[in-house]
Amino acid sequence: MPNRVSEEELPILESIINIRNRLQALKKDREHYIKSSAVTEIYDEVTELVKKLIEIRDQSAESPTSDNRVNAVFDDVFQLLSLFFMAVGKNKESPATYAQLATLKQCLDHLNESGVYTIDELTPYKNRLMDMKRIINNDEVNKAIAEPHLKLLNKKLISCEKVLNQLLDSGLNLSDDLAPIHHRLVQIKRELGAIGARTDPDKISDIRPYQDELRSIDSKRVDGKFMAPDGSIPPGQAQVIGLLEECYEDxxxxIASQNNVSETLKPIYDRLIELKASLERLALTHRWTSRETDLWTYQLQLSEIDNMRKDGKFYDDEGNVPEGQTVLLYLLHKCYRLVYKILSSSEPIAEPLIPIHNQLHTVRRFLNEIKKFGGPFTSRELYPYQMKLASIDNMRVDGKFLDEDGSIPEGQGIVMALLNECYDILFELKADIVDEN
Structure with missing residues (x-):
């Protein structure tokens, strides 16, 4: 439990809890679009509270502990606010990076913990981190973000960069001669985790070919070492051999725990299976069915499960390490990656423009399909698409798409670019129109 809060900080705690409750209520409201002005207003309130908190702590003789409850609630609020900024299309503003940085850190920590990765797999994380760094630096230069929040984001950014650099350095220590073996072992370990998470009775027989392949890889060692073609011992032995042994153990x-996991870990297993299934559905349908703020619930549950581990393991009530660790860790890591994937795929488009954006995506897909199969076409065949684009175009007022309050929501450029692309494809198709007579 977080430590007791000092009397000086109690008013701050009460205020920030109230803001968290307001954000949660706003998150549940499905009858109205989230207004950008409402999110900005709450963000300004939080910024003022942070400034007051800093003043109080500057005058205090005691430093707050890492598990201070005020800090924990502020973290919740910044996470929620970050998702709200994304929901209203403000992805290119610093507050939107908070939740992404937190999720990215979880993904990197798990890669660092497991050692199951290749250098190529780190590239998307590195690129995403650079994108967020540019957003934060740009807001810093333009003084578009409050100093306390800037420090917090930079702290999270540096924390991510530190883990990423550790992963990159570890990968660079691997010689080119061992890279193919390491890459295959990474694949095997992940595939074993996926098999372990299955509940069908055939999964045990599916393990046997992997065991045979592991023995084949193991047989390439000479006196316990993997050798280079010239007979030398390439660097990275510990990394590859350690991963090989982990694959054997998995x-x-x-095979030993054919019922997936021990009974003591079954509740955690069931929760993770359910979370994974929900996130996989969300990854496919989030563009049409959800808001970024919906991820908040998943993040809370994953954090709760992750915090049950000690030294990377799930323990039972007697302090033992039950069977099923491989499966649970695979599911936990998979869920975090799914959350990160959904966050990363979020486009800077406000909620009122999402239906228009989705319609244009559908029109573009159909037009590209028609283009792929080729002409000639008749005017009648292209008429529905022309009418649909015209109806969307007519929704604009003075060249802008407006929300129900007459405001200009974020994402105009993206939607207009998509509309123009559809018109361009349609224009190309019209060149192949033939006279119906």
Whole structure:
């Protein structure tokens, strides 16, 4: 439990809890679009509270502990606000990076913990981190973000960069001669985790080919070492051999625990299976069915499960490490990656423009399909698409798409670019129109 809050900080705690409750209520409101002005207003309130908190702590003789409850609630609020900024299309503003940085850090920590990754797989994380760094630096230069929040974001950014650099350095220590073996072992470990998470009875037989392949890889060692073609011992032995042994252990554990996990870990397993299934559905449908703020619930549950681990393991009530660790860790890491994938795919488009954006996506897909199969076409065949684009175009007022309050929501450029692209494809198709007579 977080430590007791000092009397000086109690008013701050009450205020920030109230703001968190308001954000949660706003998140649940499905009858109205989230207004950008409402999000900005709450953000300004939070910024003022942070400034007051800093003043109080500057005058205090005691430093707050890491598990201070005020800090925990502020973290919740910044996470929620970050998702709200994304929901209203403000993805290119610094507050929107908070939740992404937190999720990215979880993904990197798990990669660092497991050692199951390749250098190529780190590239998307590196690029995403650079994108967020540019957003934060740009707001810093333009003084578009309050100093306390800037420090907090930079702290999270540096924390992510530190873990990423550790992963990159570790990968660079691997010689080119061992890279193919390491890459295959990474694949095997992940595939074993996926098999372990299955509930069908055939999964045990699916493990056998992997065991045979592991033995084949193991047989390439000479006196316990993997050798280079010239007979030398390439660097990265510990990394590859350690991963090989982990694959052996995972295969053995899955076979030994045919019921997936021990009974003591079954509740955690069931929760993770349910979370994974929900996130996989969300990854496919979030463009049409959800807001970024919907991820808040998943993040809370994953954090709660992750915090049950000690030294990377799930323990039972007696302090033992039950069977099923491989499966649970695979599911936990998979869920975090799904959350990150959904956040990363979020486009800077406000909620009122999402239906228009989705319609244009659909029109573009159909037009590209028609273009792929080729002409000639008749005017009648292209008429529905022309009418649909015209109806969307007519929704604009003075060249802008407006929301129900007459405001100009974020994402105009993206939607207009998509509309123009559809018109361009349609124009190309019209060149192949033939006379119906």
């Amino acid at each position: 295969a053995h554990e899955i």
